[in-house]
Structures are given as C-alpha cells and as structure tokens.
Amino acid sequence: xxxxxxxxxxxTHNMHLWFLERMSPTAxxxxxxTIIGVSYMLFVALFGLFLVYAERKVCAAFQQRLGPMRxxxxxxxxxxxDFIKLLMKELxxxxxxxxxxxxxxxxxxxxxxxxAMAVLPFAKGLQTxxxxxxxxxxxxxxxxxxxxxxxxxxxxxNKYSLIGAMRSGAQILSYELSVSLSxxxxxxxxxxxxxxxxxxxxxxxxxLFKGHIPSLIAFVIFLVAGTAETNRGPFDLAExxxxxxxxxxxxxxxxxxxxxxLAEYINMFIVAAMATTVFLGGxxxxxxxxxxxxxxxxxxxxxxxxxxxxxxxxxxxxxxxxWTFPRLRVDQILTLEWKYLLPINLINILLMSLVVLTKFHL
Amino acid sequence: xxxLFQYISTIFKGVGSLLTGMKITGKYVFTxxxxxTQQYPENRDTLxxxxxFRGEVIMPHSESxxxxxxxxxxxxxxxxxxxxEIISKMELTEEGKKKRAIDQHIYHLGMCTFCNLCIxxxxxGAIVMGQNxxxxxxxxxxxxxxxxxxxxxxxxxxxx
Numbered sequence: 001x002x003x004x005x006x007x008x009x010x011x012t013h014n015m016h017l018w019f020l021e022r023m024s025p026t027a028x029x030x031x032x033x034t035i036i037g038v039s040y041m042l043f044v045a046l047f048g049l050f051l052v053y054a055e056r057k058v059c060a061a062f063q064q065r066l067g068p069m070r071x072x073x074x075x076x077x078x079x080x081x082d083f084i085k086l087l088m089k090e091l092x093x094x095x096x097x098x099x100x101x102x103x104x105x106x107x108x109x110x111x112x113x114x115x116a117m118a119v120l121p122f123a124k125g126l127q128t129x130x131x132x133x134x135x136x137x138x139x140x141x142x143x144x145x146x147x148x149x150x151x152x153x154x155x156x157x158n159k160y161s162l163i164g165a166m167r168s169g170a171q172i173l174s175y176e177l178s179v180s181l182s183x184x185x186x187x188x189x190x191x192x193x194x195x196x197x198x199x200x201x202x203x204x205x206x207x208l209f210k211g212h213i214p215s216l217i218a219f220v221i222f223l224v225a226g227t228a229e230t231n232r233g234p235f236d237l238a239e240x241x242x243x244x245x246x247x248x249x250x251x252x253x254x255x256x257x258x259x260x261x262l263a264e265y266i267n268m269f270i271v272a273a274m275a276t277t278v279f280l281g282g283x284x285x286x287x288x289x290x291x292x293x294x295x296x297x298x299x300x301x302x303x304x305x306x307x308x309x310x311x312x313x314x315x316x317x318x319x320x321x322x323w324t325f326p327r328l329r330v331d332q333i334l335t336l337e338w339k340y341l342l343p344i345n346l347i348n349i350l351l352m353s354l355v356v357l358t359k360f361h362l
Numbered sequence: 363x364x365x366l367f368q369y370i371s372t373i374f375k376g377v378g379s380l381l382t383g384m385k386i387t388g389k390y391v392f393t394x395x396x397x398x399t400q401q402y403p404e405n406r407d408t409l410x411x412x413x414x415f416r417g418e419v420i421m422p423h424s425e426s427x428x429x430x431x432x433x434x435x436x437x438x439x440x441x442x443x444x445x446x447e448i449i450s451k452m453e454l455t456e457e458g459k460k461k462r463a464i465d466q467h468i469y470h471l472g473m474c475t476f477c478n479l480c481i482x483x484x485x486x487g488a489i490v491m492g493q494n495x496x497x498x499x500x501x502x503x504x505x506x507x508x509x510x511x512x513x514x515x516x517x518x519x520x521x522x
Contacts, residue, residue, distance in 0.1 A: 061391045066399040324387040325380065340373060 004301040009125025036128055037229035040114060042322060047269060048262040049079045054312075055265070055319060062323040066218065089254035094157055097251065101155035106252065106259035113270070115141040120273045121195050123303040125284045134195035139180050144230070145267065146172040149238070149248050150229075152260070156251035164247025167330055168231055168238030169269060174337040175235075178225035181345040185218040185352045186211070186278050194235030199282035206281035212360070214352040219279045221341055221348070228333070230264060233322035236249045272314035276307065280314070282309060283307040387469060410518035411493040416476040419446075419469050420492035421509040428517040430511055433464035437480035445473040446480060464510055472505035487518055 019028040053068070053076065060067030061104055068075030095101060105288030119134045131137050153165020173232040189211045190198045198207075208215050228235040249260045276282060283303035287295045327338065354360075400409055404483070411417065424430050433450035447468040455461050467489075481489055489509065499505060 058391070060399075061394060061397075064390050064397045066397055066401070069401060076482045078514075320384060320387065320391075324383045344373075 005304070008061055012125055021329050040117060040128075041345055044114070044117075044262060044266050046183075048067040049083060051263075051265040051269065051315070052082070053079045058316065058319045059323050061143055062320070063356050068116040073255065080096070083258065085174070086258045087255060091224060091254045091256060092251075094251050095259050096157045098155035098157070101253075103256075105148045105152035106139075106256045106263075108151065109145050109263045110148075110259050112141060112145035112148065113266045115144070116270050117266070119195055120270070121277060121282055122307055126304070127196060130194065130196050132192075132194045133184050134200075135193045135274075139176070139183065142267070142270065143172065143176050145263065147277040152252070155333075158251055160244040160246075161248050161250045164244045164250070164258075165239045168248060170330070171231070171235060171238065174334060175225040175228040178221055178337060178341045178345055179229060181342070181349065182218040182222040183274075183278060185214060185345075188217070188349065188352050188356055195277055195282075199277060199284060202281035202284050204287055205285075206279065206284070208279045208281075211355060214355055215279065216350050217344065217348045218270045218352070219275070221345055222275055222279070223314070223321075225323055225341060226275065227318050227339075228272045229270055230284075230318075232264070233266060233318060234325035237327055237330060237333065241311070268315060268318060269311065272318065273307075273313045275314045278345060280310045282310075411495065415493055415495070416478060416491045417473055417495045418476075418492045418497065419474065419480060419489050419509065421467060421489050423514055424517065427511060427514045428522050429464075429488055429514055430486045431467060431510060432486060432516060432518055432520060433462050433465045433467075434485065436483050436485060437489060440479045440483040442477065442479065443473050443475060445470045445475075463516060469507045469509050469511040470505065471507060472502060481516055 015191065016028070016032070019031055023031070053136075056078070057067040057075075068078035071078040071081050113210060116138050118128045119131060119137055121130075129137075149168045149172075150165045153161040153163075156162075186198075186207055187193055189207055190201055192201070202210070208219055211218075227233045231238045239245075239249070244250070249257055252260060283297035283306050285295075285301060285303070285306055289299060402409065419432060421429050433448060435448040435450065438446045438448045447466075447470075448464065449466040449468065450462050451465040452460050453463045476491075478491065481491055497505070
C-alpha cells in the first residue's frame, strides 16, 4: 500500500482503490467510515488517558511532587486502572432528574468533541474532512458542547449543577467571541479558512512569526480564550470544587462522568491543535529563511511528530496556566472578556489588516 | 486621556504579574531535583527527616545514664491536652537535704498533638523532639511511654 511517513495521501488513496477493487462503492464508503470512526474513538480514548496522566505528572512537577509512581513504571498504568475503576462503577441517577436529558447530555458533549476533531490536519494527507470553511466549522461545532453542559446542569435537578452550568454557559458564550476574532485575525493574514491551505501557506515561516506583533497578540488571546472555553485552568469556575462540588457533572457517575472528563481533555487537545494549525504551522517543520542545512535537518522529522510536538508544547503551556493562576470570579471573567480581550482583539484585527494591506508581513 | 493611559497600564501590570507567577512555577517544574516527595517504604534506609520535624517527645540520656530533668512539672502544666504526667519523688542529697527528683516522666503519645509547647517551656532542656515517625503499634497501651530510663538520675549541677 505504499506507506510513507512524510505523506499519507498516497497511502489513503491506495487503500481507497484496494477497497473499491473488492467491493461495491457503497460498501467501500461504509467500511471507510467505520475505519475512520474506530480510529477516532481509539485516539480519543488513548490520548485522553495519556492527557490525564500527563496532567497529573505536570501538576505534580509544578507543585514539587512526583505524581503517580506506583502503578506501572513511573505510574504509567495509573490512568488505565482509574478508567477500569470508572467502567465498573454503578450509574446513579437522581430520583427527580429529567431522565431523557440526563442521559443525553454526556453524548452531546462527546459528539461536539468528535465533530470538532474531524477537520484537524494531523499530517500531510491525514485529514478526514477538508472544508473550505474549516476554521468556521470548528468554532461553530465546538460551541455545541455548551448545550450538553447546560442540559447536564439543568436535568440533574441540583442547584450546584445548575449554577455550574449557567456559569459555564455565560463563560463559553462570551469567550467564543474572542476565539473567533483571534482566528479572524489570522484568516485575514492567510486569506483562506481552509485548514490545509493555512498549513500549506506556513511552509516558509509560521503565522506566529509572519504576522509580527498582531499575530503574537492574537496567539495570546487565543490561548486565554481557548483555555476559558475548555472550562480549564483559572477559568474552571464552572466546576469550582470549593464552591460547587463538581459543577455541572456533580450528579454523574461511572462512564457518563468519564465522558465529560474525556471530553474536557480532548477539548484541550482540540484547542492546542487549533493553535498549532493556525499559529504554529500545523505539521510543517520549523524553517528559518536562508539556513538551508538547518531546514533540511528539520524536514527529516516526520510531520506527525512535528504536529504532536507542537500540540504537546501548547498543552504544557495551558497546564502551566492552570497550575499557576488562581481561579477568577464570575464578574472578573466577564470583565476580562468584555472590557479587555474584546477591545484588544478588535484593535488587533485593524492592525493586522494594516500589516496585510501594506504587505509588511514576510 | 488619563483613563486610557490607566487602562493600558493595567493591562501591562496584569500581564507582568501573571508572568511573575509563571516564572516561579516554571522554576519549580524545571528543577525536578528539588522535589519534596519521599517514596517512603522504598527509601526507608536512607530517609532523613528534616531537623524541625516533630516525631515524638524524647528525653536524651548520656552514656552514664544521666538526664537533665529535675521533675519540676512545668511541661505538664504547659501541655494543652494532658499528654504528660510527672510523678516526682523526694530524695536526700549528700548534705542531708530533701530535694525533688523525677520518678516517672509519663508521656501519652496517643494524646500528643506535637505542639512543641513542653519543649519550649522546659527550663533545663531535658526533653526534645525526636525524628522517629513510625509509631504504629498493635496495642494502645504501648503508646504510653516512660521517658526517663530505669535507673537513670539527674546530671550533676542541673538546678531548677
């Protein structure tokens, strides 16, 4: 099938032909859908578990601890053991909960996560959907998750859950604006919303460097707003343990709780992957204008490795925020968004437009 | 204009203070050899507790089985939860005078909160905090200890 670590498009094309030779086009489509779906599910489960482990280790390092050390070498099997424990837990439902919505909510959150992941370009030719409105699609779909959170809080029939869900709703709706506007800044620079085009046009230099200061400001705003949108870090007041026990997922147990938990971590991955794709050149290697030998060495590293290196870097930054900053109050969160991030963002778009109009970018 | 200047300065101040915090935690994360976690049962042989660690109250004795306790009972008075009981006795000195001495310094480890008040109050420095922390026993009565060793006596020249 011609496996090439630097370009997967040949491999996927050959696979498609191989299936077409043996079965009808309808069956081929179904088989391909199944393969893609299963691989996404495997990726979510395994990478989610890995992220939980990484978070515990990174958190421990920030607090001068060691983290899990007992289960497996350096605690590597700890999250797997936790997951098995969660699978075996009883599913408890509050007596007066809205049964249908209560059961539906975790799936909505999970579906939003899967939908948003569909357009991420992992490597060359390793992208499931390549819309010409890719960025727009991601911002639209990732905000579906908040419906699941609101439903979870509402249907649990618990005041803490409802307060958590409402906080989360207010927060996600406001920060959605900042995420979109900071992405618009880059769309102006790139001239396209298609993710593959955006990655391709960062071949020579990443947008973070290409767009000078406006790009940098947009990157910082994207990180802050993205962290807020995943209900993480200093913006985790939707599930503030000290006030609301666990916020919207207080009443969930077992695998339904695991769905919320996994979705939160995978959402963090999606934010990091979007930051990587849009600002840090996606799976493109690091290139410096005229250092030919340096560029050749960088090209030698496979794009998949590049993508995950950058994503892990951004995830580390997000974890750094979480384990350094204290939690914001509700009014402080809204002040930060409406009084600071939004005006800065609008001015930033103006700046970026000037940069693009005067062809000041590299 | 002043308001605009203030607005911009708050942004820079806020970012600056956030970066200060990130610098501190960043220092922790990139110096993992300073981690404080002890993997206890594995490193039991090499584990050394910190000097200020309060494991239990002990009474050091010299080689000639002498301690510094005069039996004054100040530690008993200072103990907030009655973990210390002093049983004193009267002894005849060489000059034929009667003098108070310690008979049994009883220490209830099970009631102790390790507040360090007895050690601070002791006028002769007879009791100190030990470093031992492996206090688990099968029987509660084993938590009641007599700190002065049998046959021990007060060192020469210690006065109340």
